[in-house]
Amino acid sequence: MFNRSRRNLARWFTLSMGSILIMFAGTLYYQESLQQLEIIDSLLYKKARVITGNVKYRPHQGQEQVFLGNVPLLGNNPPPPDSEVVYARWYDAEGQLKRFFGQIPPEKLRETFEFQTIKLSNDEDSSSSTVIWLRQITLPVQHNGQIIGYLQMALPMTRAQETLRRFLLLLVFTVLIALGLTSLAGWFLGGLAMLPIRHSYQQLQRFTANASHELRAPLAAILSNAQVGLLAPIDDGATKHLRLEKTVEVAKSMNTLIGNLLFLARRAGCLVPESLRYFDLSDLLEELLDSQTIKAAAQHLHIKSDLPKHSIVINADPDLLRQAVMNLLSNACKYTPQGGKVELRLFTEYGQVVIQVEDNGIGIPAEDLPHIFERFYRVDKQRTRSAGGFGLGLAIAQQIVAAHDGHLSVRSQVGQGSLFQIELPLT
Incomplete structure (x- = not known):
């Protein structure tokens, strides 16, 4: 009985602490995701600023025109081999595609979201398609307060995903170890909490056993004397004889009660091997x-x-x-x-x-x-x-x-x- 109560206490303690740990781990993972997203957004914005810094806007044949010849990735120079940029696109002020690097883009710019997460599928082989997650920026470029075009570029989120995967594994192992330690602590604390109850119960059991044992001797004497009295002839003492029969009946009943109490006290949920x-x-x-x-x-x-x-x-x-x-x-x-x-x-x-x-x-x-x-x-x-x-x-x-x-x-x-x-x- 006490072990079952101790197990229940340990189980509920582990469940409550485990729920708190899981919610805390989920909050940490969410904060880490936001932090990784901020890191890649910062890097993407810096690269976009470098590219837009090389855009030239000057008069040509009486009209202001955009020149992209010296712009990295979009200009005449080949892209550097260590570039992480998946694609870069230049749209004019009306959203029409003018120049791009990487994948063939749509001819018309549909959205002007500043940052966006894109799911890119590689369907080179129909039997095995690779899914790549990209972080895209669409940056409006202004000159003298007037929009002259839009730069759209994207970076892979592979590095951030690997960091989050390692962080998730670390959280899982940490939570599992913490749950194991919590279970042990719950079992130990449950034992401490049950000690006063166990002590009181054992005292009650000892009292019941001792009281029952001490009552057996006088009851046996009462029963013996009453049975001896019943052996005498009834003659004129019929009333006395009936009283002795009642005494024997009550004594036997009390003897049965004491035997049952002794059984319950001595065998309180335990078996002798x-x-x-x-x-x-x-x-x-x-x-x-x-x-x-x-x-x-x-x-x-x-x-x-x-x-x-x-x-x-x-x-x-x-x-x-x-x-x-x-x-x-x-x-x-x-x-x-x-x-x-x-x-x-x-x-x-x-x-x-x-x-x-x-x-x-x-x-x-x-x-x-x-x-x-x-x-x-x-x-x-x-x-x-x-x-x-x-x-x-x-x-x-x-x-x-x-x-x-x-x-x-x-x-x-x-x-x-x-x-x-x-x-x-x-x-």
Whole structure:
């Protein structure tokens, strides 16, 4: 129980811290993307300024004309071999193409965005096309406050993409390592948080065990003296004899309660490794149905079984499982009217062993179903008290099943009966 709570605390701590780490890493990646984009935009703008700085605008034959002869990439000189520029284009003031370098551009300038990200596909081979991302600038060139043309050029974003890819890998590894450390820290902190609860629970368990153990001796003395008194002839002491019978009945009931409390205190969700062994669960349930306890409880009922003919071997504590199933069967017999039916089933499903105890008795109200496995909880307190129950049978069965890493569930409807199901891992 405590380990499960500790795991849940560690899990939620890891999830919360992991969410914060992932959001922080995403913010860092976004900021790095913006920074890389600013770097390439700055470089692109500087190159564009260098090119436009060599554009000449002077009179020719009585008209002002643009001369691009000395402009890098667009002029008469060949481009340098180490140039990263993918293409450069010059459009006149009306947006008509005049000169270009690189890919064949459209004849008309459609957009005048200053910066733009372009996806360029290389379809040289239809079987394998390469996608290149470019950063493009469209820079209007002015002379004396008048636009004389537009320079459009682009640089590849390969270097920025590689930088971002390395940064992303670094973030992923960092987040994974941080999540691992967070899980360890959550497990450690969960253990620290559970220490006071564990200490209080152990104190309560010790108190329950000690109190139950100390109560056994006086109860045994009361029961013994009452039984000795019953051996005397009744003659004129009929009233006294009835009181002694009531004392014996109450003492036996209290003895059963103390035994159950000792069981719950000593076996709080743990199994003794020496008690585990491999056995055939089908044989154990057959022996249980043939026991005098079940036969006496089911005298007025029709009890059926649906057990497989082949062996179902599990590694568990047979005595504890016998007690858990016996508690369920006794509970079903107790709350099934005369002539009713109780059925015990055993089968395997999805790698699990399933034990079902079904009856057509009085059923359990829906509002009581979430609480029936709680200690001392009784649906019909008057009827349960008169039947000698203390509301511990289902709690003991649930604790036994949980100690075997299993699950005990119930489905019930008032007036139609109940179905209790035990699911155990199949070894």
